[in-house]
Amino acid sequence: MFEKLKHRYIACLSIIFVIFSLMAIRLYRLVAAGEQSSSQSSRQASVSVTGKRGAIYDANNVLLAYDQESYEVTFYRDPANNASSDRANYTKILLEAIEIIEGNGDSIIDTFLIVKDEEGNFAYDISEELSEETRKERISSWCANMQLADDTMEPEDIYYDLRSRFRIPEELDYEQARKLLSIWQEVQMNMYQSYVKVTIAENVSLETVYELETHADALTGIEIAESYTRYYPKQDIAAHVIGYLGRIVDNTELEEKKALGYTAEDLVGKVGIEATMESYLSGCINERQGKRTYSLNKAGSIVKQTGYEAPTQGDSVVLTLDIGLQEVTEEALAANVQRIRSEQEQEYAENKDKYDKLLEARSVKELSLANVGAAIVMEVDTGNVLALASYPSYDLNLFTGGISDEDYRTLLDQEGSPLFNNAISSTSTPGSIFKMATAVAGLMEGEITVNSTIVDTGPYDKYVKEGSDAPACWIKPYYSSHGRQNVVAALKNSCNYFFFEVADRLGIERLTNWVGKLGLTSKTNIQLTGEAVGWIGGPSILYDSSLPIDQQKTYKPLLVYNKLKTQLEEFGRERDVIYTEDQLSTAALELIKLVELQKLSIGPEIREVLSNTLDIPANVSRQRGWTSEIMSTLIELIWTNTDTATQGIGATPTQLTPIAIARYLCAISNGGKVYDANIIDKVVDANGNVVMESEPSLVEDLQLPKAYSKAIMEGMEQVVSWENRGTAGSAFAGFKYQNILAGKTGTAPISNIDLEDNVWFCLVAPKDDPEIAVVIFVPNGLSDCKVYDTAKAIITYYFDQKGEQADISCGEGDLFY
Numbered sequence: 001m002f003e004k005l006k007h008r009y010i011a012c013l014s015i016i017f018v019i020f021s022l023m024a025i026r027l028y029r030l031v032a033a034g035e036q037s038s039s040q041s042s043r044q045a046s047v048s049v050t051g052k053r054g055a056i057y058d059a060n061n062v063l064l065a066y067d068q069e070s071y072e073v074t075f076y077r078d079p080a081n082n083a084s085s086d087r088a089n090y091t092k093i094l095l096e097a098i099e100i101i102e103g104n105g106d107s108i109i110d111t112f113l114i115v116k117d118e119e120g121n122f123a124y125d126i127s128e129e130l131s132e133e134t135r136k137e138r139i140s141s142w143c144a145n146m147q148l149a150d151d152t153m154e155p156e157d158i159y160y161d162l163r164s165r166f167r168i169p170e171e172l173d174y175e176q177a178r179k180l181l182s183i184w185q186e187v188q189m190n191m192y193q194s195y196v197k198v199t200i201a202e203n204v205s206l207e208t209v210y211e212l213e214t215h216a217d218a219l220t221g222i223e224i225a226e227s228y229t230r231y232y233p234k235q236d237i238a239a240h241v242i243g244y245l246g247r248i249v250d251n252t253e254l255e256e257k258k259a260l261g262y263t264a265e266d267l268v269g270k271v272g273i274e275a276t277m278e279s280y281l282s283g284c285i286n287e288r289q290g291k292r293t294y295s296l297n298k299a300g301s302i303v304k305q306t307g308y309e310a311p312t313q314g315d316s317v318v319l320t321l322d323i324g325l326q327e328v329t330e331e332a333l334a335a336n337v338q339r340i341r342s343e344q345e346q347e348y349a350e351n352k353d354k355y356d357k358l359l360e361a362r363s364v365k366e367l368s369l370a371n372v373g374a375a376i377v378m379e380v381d382t383g384n385v386l387a388l389a390s391y392p393s394y395d396l397n398l399f400t401g402g403i404s405d406e407d408y409r410t411l412l413d414q415e416g417s418p419l420f421n422n423a424i425s426s427t428s429t430p431g432s433i434f435k436m437a438t439a440v441a442g443l444m445e446g447e448i449t450v451n452s453t454i455v456d457t458g459p460y461d462k463y464v465k466e467g468s469d470a471p472a473c474w475i476k477p478y479y480s481s482h483g484r485q486n487v488v489a490a491l492k493n494s495c496n497y498f499f500f501e502v503a504d505r506l507g508i509e510r511l512t513n514w515v516g517k518l519g520l521t522s523k524t525n526i527q528l529t530g531e532a533v534g535w536i537g538g539p540s541i542l543y544d545s546s547l548p549i550d551q552q553k554t555y556k557p558l559l560v561y562n563k564l565k566t567q568l569e570e571f572g573r574e575r576d577v578i579y580t581e582d583q584l585s586t587a588a589l590e591l592i593k594l595v596e597l598q599k600l601s602i603g604p605e606i607r608e609v610l611s612n613t614l615d616i617p618a619n620v621s622r623q624r625g626w627t628s629e630i631m632s633t634l635i636e637l638i639w640t641n642t643d644t645a646t647q648g649i650g651a652t653p654t655q656l657t658p659i660a661i662a663r664y665l666c667a668i669s670n671g672g673k674v675y676d677a678n679i680i681d682k683v684v685d686a687n688g689n690v691v692m693e694s695e696p697s698l699v700e701d702l703q704l705p706k707a708y709s710k711a712i713m714e715g716m717e718q719v720v721s722w723e724n725r726g727t728a729g730s731a732f733a734g735f736k737y738q739n740i741l742a743g744k745t746g747t748a749p750i751s752n753i754d755l756e757d758n759v760w761f762c763l764v765a766p767k768d769d770p771e772i773a774v775v776i777f778v779p780n781g782l783s784d785c786k787v788y789d790t791a792k793a794i795i796t797y798y799f800d801q802k803g804e805q806a807d808i809s810c811g812e813g814d815l816f817y
Contacts, residue, residue: 045293049290049309052314053281054280054316058326064233064321064323065242068229072202076223093221094200097212108179108183110182113142186199199225202227202229230267235397240528241319245269260286261288266284270399271528293305313686315686316684318682321386324801325387325797326386332793333790337372355755370782375794376658377772378662380764381670383675383697392415424524424657428656431748431749432649434746435499440702441506441511441515444704447502456473500646503644503645503647512538517700518664524663526676527679534657535655536654537643541553542653543637564588565588568588571624590609591609594634595637598639600638606627663675663676668712673698673700740765740766741795761791762776
């Protein structure tokens with residue numbers, strides 16, 4: 001019996017074995033067929049992964065800007081699900097995600113191109129500054145991406161059409177619908193890469209992350225991704241140096257950046273170091289990008305991730321800036337400007353009738369009071385910038401992730417224009433801080449020696465007719481107190497007359513040449529955006545025939561042009577003739593061109609222009625005195641010897657930038673070496689390797705004789721000396737570092753109201769072996785004595801720090817030995 005059972009058992013096992021063998025063969029064939037089918041229907045796609053942006057450090061390795069890890073919310077619309085019902089479902093999911101995100105205080109992207117104003121009108125959110133052609137191109141491209149057949153549709157019609165297409169519930173208002181349309185717009189913009197997830201919220205909180213993950217099963221397509229957010233730990237300190245990031249909005253720039261590896265969604269440096277060092281800092285360029293590879297099915301849907309290559313981060317930039325000194329400089333400057341403003345308002349209130357009469361007599365009725373300022377600290381022997389402050393400032397973190405329209409409008413409307421860099425972008429009349437340049441030019445050209453003397457005899461009326469106003473020294477009417485001056489005394493006393501005479505001896509061409517050599521009228525090449533270039537007054541500055549009348553260096557040509565048109569119109573009335581606007585404009589421009597003759601007697605030429613353009617007979621112009629009237633207007637644009645003399649004291653129309661003044665002050669102090677301004681110390685890669693290191697860039701070596709440098713420095717030393725009764729001597733009496741200082745004051749009148757005077761102050765220290773040059777500038781700052789507190793704060797911090805470092809060094813030495 002057992003033998004039978006044994007045989008049956010063996011037979012059953014054999015049958016089972018055969019069945020399983022057949023099943024295995026079948027399974028193998030099915031798998032092989034499936035794999036073959038899969039290989040035929042799937043494809044690979046890769047998505048670039050951006051590297052971390054490099055950091056920005058000060059000279060002492062204090063972090064000023066860096067990428068901190070954050071979370072963003074992404075949305076993936078499966079391209080296989082494109083039916084109307086699918087879009088409705090996705091919109092429902094997005095609404096739920098938006099509710100969670102905003103419920104935790106986070107924000108949804110706001111990029112939809114169509115906006116609705118307060119009156120209910122729809123329009124494209126495209127800058128009006130762009131040309132009509134560019135605007136049309138952008139609209140056409142956007143409509144194509146949004147799959148709109150007719151790009152001539154009204155924005156309102158497009159808005160409602162898209163609401164319908166993406167199944168946005170009718171009960172949602174515009175603001176709610178706009179958020180959904182912003183997300184759908186981003187999806188449409190990536191139609192050609194349907195496997196790319198779009199970011200719908202950036203830098204979200206952990207609460208948002210947790211809640212979205214908790215509801216992940218219900219929120220198909222919504223995912224959390226790790227990302228980076230730019231952070232500026234010092235907030236508004238050094239904002240004008242560091243800069244911020246923003247989207248690429250210019251089509252030409254976008255195409256250039258795409259060739260390097262950027263996408264339209266990437267952030268780039270817009271201003272400051274973030275902009276100028278973009279190629280080093282960025283993690284978006286091709287060679288630093290990583291890659292994430294996906295397997296896609298026939299419909300283009302992601303099946304799975306099949307590969308990942310990590311990106312490399314951008315290089316970090318180390319600045320020459322000392323953030324401690326920067327903070328002291330900014331705080332002192334801000335307090336200084338605010339104090340000046342308060343004193344000006346008090347002065348105006350106490351003398352209101354006096355100032356109101358002066359305001360009433362001029363075309364500009366509003367009083368300009370102090371509300372901005374700049375301060376720069378530069379190394380004398382390198383051009384390295386240790387501090388560069390512009391007041392007012394702004395919090396760079398406002399721009400992180402994109403600044404809101406409300407915040408941006410607030411910045412634009414704020415008094416003092418905080419986004420403007422006063423240290424490098426403003427130009428203004430320098431006043432007496434220019435006098436060292438005149439001294440250098442006079443000495444180097446042999447028009448004076450260090451022992452030459454000039455007597456201050458009062459008004460400089462050498463070229464002025466009797467009875468007419470002549471430029472004079474600020475000490476008017478006590479000219480005898482200056483008397484005979486050499487270059488040292490002239491700098492100490494800031495004697496205008498001395499420098500009038502030196503400039504006159506030089507002539508405007510030679511003075512202009514030396515001003516250029518000292519680096520005042522060219523770019524300093526500091527590695528920041530928006531540097532302006534100054535100029536010294538001269539015939540071509542007063543009127544440049546190569547420029548349109550409304551693009552001249554100064555406002556005078558336009559004023560003269562308008563005044564001439566008014567005069568000519570009145571001439572027509574007297575003759576019962578009505579001239580057209582074109583006739584008046586043509587005649588005025590032709591008259592202004594006569595300025596190029598640089599003559600004070602151009603009567604025949606004036607009458608010829610009036611005859612040719614307005615058909616006014618020459619004898620009529622002469623008899624009615626119209627020639628003289630025109631000449632009295634044109635003389636405003638004719639350069640005179642007196643104008644040349646006044647340039648010797650930095651008077652209008654000379655305009656210079658604070659950063660150029662800092663470079664010039666360094667050259668005065670170091671024997672004539674003119675350096676480019678520099679704010680970059682080095683660039684290091686992620687491994688700490690130095691990939692770029694800055695060296696001092698010598699532009700020109702003027703090789704000033706030691707005797708000349710000594711005389712100029714001695715004059716500047718006496719400016720801040722109480723014993724020598726310098727113009728700033730009393731302010732620095734008792735100051736602990738007074739004995740190592742050399743400086744120059746500068747008050748530049750820009751109107752007939754003294755409250756509006758520009759204020760400059762320059763310092764060099766130590767005077768015997770200069771290390772730093774300090775420049776402080778407050779437009780409409782009342783008086784140079786008002787900015788001494790900022791100068792003292794800078795000097796105190798710098799030399800106190802040096803003292804502490806010396807003490808530390810000595811301590812370390814004692815321990816070592």
